[in-house]
Amino acid sequence: MRKSPIDRTYYSLVYLITGLAVLVTLYPFLYVLSVSLSSVSAIDKQQVWLYPVDFTLSGYKMVLQYKELWTSFYNTVWYTVVGTILNLVATCLAAFPLSRSRFFLRRKLNFFIAFTMYFSGGLIPVYMLITSLGLYNTRWVMVLPVLVSTFNVMICRSAFEGIPNEIFESASLDGANDARMLFSIAVPIIKPTLAVLGLYYAVFHWNNFFSALLYLGSQELQPLQLFLRRVLVMASPEIMQKMGGTTSTGALAVSTLQVRYVSIIVSIAPIILVYPFIQRYFVKGITLGAVKG
Amino acid sequence: MKLWVLIKRDKYLLLMFAPIFVYYVLFMYLPMPGIFIAFKDFTPGRGIWGSEWVGLQWFQQFADSIYFWRLIRNTFLLAFYPLVFGFWIPILFAICIVEIKNRAFKRFAQTVTYLPHFISTVVIAGILINFLSPTDGIVNSFLSGMGLEKINFMMDPRWFRTIFTSSEIWQSFGFNSIIYIAAIVGIDPELYDSGKIDGVNKFQEVWHLTLPSIKPTIVILLLLSLGGLMSVGFEKVYLLYNGSTYETADVLTTYVYRMGIESQNFGFATAIGLFNSVVTFVFVFAANLLTRRATQMSLW
Numbered sequence: 133m134r135k136s137p138i139d140r141t142y143y144s145l146v147y148l149i150t151g152l153a154v155l156v157t158l159y160p161f162l163y164v165l166s167v168s169l170s171s172v173s174a175i176d177k178q179q180v181w182l183y184p185v186d187f188t189l190s191g192y193k194m195v196l197q198y199k200e201l202w203t204s205f206y207n208t209v210w211y212t213v214v215g216t217i218l219n220l221v222a223t224c225l226a227a228f229p230l231s232r233s234r235f236f237l238r239r240k241l242n243f244f245i246a247f248t249m250y251f252s253g254g255l256i257p258v259y260m261l262i263t264s265l266g267l268y269n270t271r272w273v274m275v276l277p278v279l280v281s282t283f284n285v286m287i288c289r290s291a292f293e294g295i296p297n298e299i300f301e302s303a304s305l306d307g308a309n310d311a312r313m314l315f316s317i318a319v320p321i322i323k324p325t326l327a328v329l330g331l332y333y334a335v336f337h338w339n340n341f342f343s344a345l346l347y348l349g350s351q352e353l354q355p356l357q358l359f360l361r362r363v364l365v366m367a368s369p370e371i372m373q374k375m376g377g378t379t380s381t382g383a384l385a386v387s388t389l390q391v392r393y394v395s396i397i398v399s400i401a402p403i404i405l406v407y408p409f410i411q412r413y414f415v416k417g418i419t420l421g422a423v424k425g
Numbered sequence: 426m427k428l429w430v431l432i433k434r435d436k437y438l439l440l441m442f443a444p445i446f447v448y449y450v451l452f453m454y455l456p457m458p459g460i461f462i463a464f465k466d467f468t469p470g471r472g473i474w475g476s477e478w479v480g481l482q483w484f485q486q487f488a489d490s491i492y493f494w495r496l497i498r499n500t501f502l503l504a505f506y507p508l509v510f511g512f513w514i515p516i517l518f519a520i521c522i523v524e525i526k527n528r529a530f531k532r533f534a535q536t537v538t539y540l541p542h543f544i545s546t547v548v549i550a551g552i553l554i555n556f557l558s559p560t561d562g563i564v565n566s567f568l569s570g571m572g573l574e575k576i577n578f579m580m581d582p583r584w585f586r587t588i589f590t591s592s593e594i595w596q597s598f599g600f601n602s603i604i605y606i607a608a609i610v611g612i613d614p615e616l617y618d619s620g621k622i623d624g625v626n627k628f629q630e631v632w633h634l635t636l637p638s639i640k641p642t643i644v645i646l647l648l649l650s651l652g653g654l655m656s657v658g659f660e661k662v663y664l665l666y667n668g669s670t671y672e673t674a675d676v677l678t679t680y681v682y683r684m685g686i687e688s689q690n691f692g693f694a695t696a697i698g699l700f701n702s703v704v705t706f707v708f709v710f711a712a713n714l715l716t717r718r719a720t721q722m723s724l725w
Binding site for chain 1: 431434435437438439440441442444445446448449451452453454455456457458459460462517518520521522524525530533534535536537538539540541543544545546547548550551552554555556561563566570595598599603626627628659660664678681682685686691694695698699702706
């Protein structure tokens, strides 16, 4: 079909806007990547603006030698893995009983958890409670206070409710109890939903900064996000000197810029590498939320 | 049925929920009485109930301070600006994305624009601060390259709202477009076929067919976002602001953090936190009410 001139203008606009959106989103990351891969002298002369100049990995060598980066990286992986596993187990344990229409406490417990979505103690009372429980400066403080998200429990509950009742009836005729029904029947059926919830929990843990800011004073336990804050936001000179390792102040100033940009790449690399493959699950997550209504 | 019969019948369900029950009691319900700290002269040694009542003293002190209106204004504007300046961008982007015929480019564009949503606030703030730095930031290198004067963006209170709003829109427009894309894809194709017979061009199609069809989605999302107008996120403000930008950047949550966690002024901080919760609740409640009205109207 031939397009009229006005429709051709339309399609040019469509591609122009989309291209612009891609450019605006991509450019900052591209620039950071290029600086991280360029030579210090090229950065100093401000030659880098799009692609790496005098390609070198020396910035990465400097940063990756820094022990504190690895400690915080390890901590973040720990919080993400342990946290997400506990989240998923707890979400299923909470959602399954609430999905069984027969369960005699169903209505009361649904209200019991939904209430917390509208009413909470607030920052200071929660802070005081967690410190008084002795969780301050322990690994568990990153995991236990965020064991389940009520919203995700509700999504998981409606997934369980979507399973046809006949499946459970025939299982109970075969003598399966509720625990078996959950683990051998219900969980395998809602695996796609659990994958989405798991992804959202994992991203939350990977990026969690607030809990660490409040409850982790010890550097040994600090996650990547707190480490990054000291490098990027506070530009801690002590870290810069340790990581930069250069003596002359001029070269130091430039190489610290590179150290900062290398740190950004190192910290977002895992997400960027995994993300394109699981993007469709994230998108699915939005529709899950909408179904819940 | 007798209670113990029910307990026996549902024992596995009860066992499953038991750890969850403990979690909710411990981390959600136990802190709730802590709200009374807002009405007490709290000293840790005497506990919540041993401390003396001070009535509304903390609220009064807050309302009388210069912070009261400043914090309310900042909290509101940092949510309001991204909404008014940014809400139409995901819609425009969604309209464009669904028109892209080249599948590889379409996928690429979606992947790239959704990405910032998954990047941590620390990294976003770090990128902003470093790009805008007066010593080695790319923005100021560009400005001085053009012969313009360098600007110390992060230290200038006049720039904070602009930086916050534009980065907020940058981070979220792609991801927010998903729901509009779903709405546009869900429009009945027959509508467009009849439009073609009537000879409308693509611009008229967007204006007279696409936009009216997704109007309910737009209205609902707009109304729902009204609920968030008094609850701007803590992290990004906290990471971007500093002493010299408090005037335009300080919001209720960051003030609560400084007063409570940093200065250990528990009673005062809890009072402001409670004030913030009540205001937020009113906004969410009103937004939900309006949304319910609007959806009912659109059903009839």
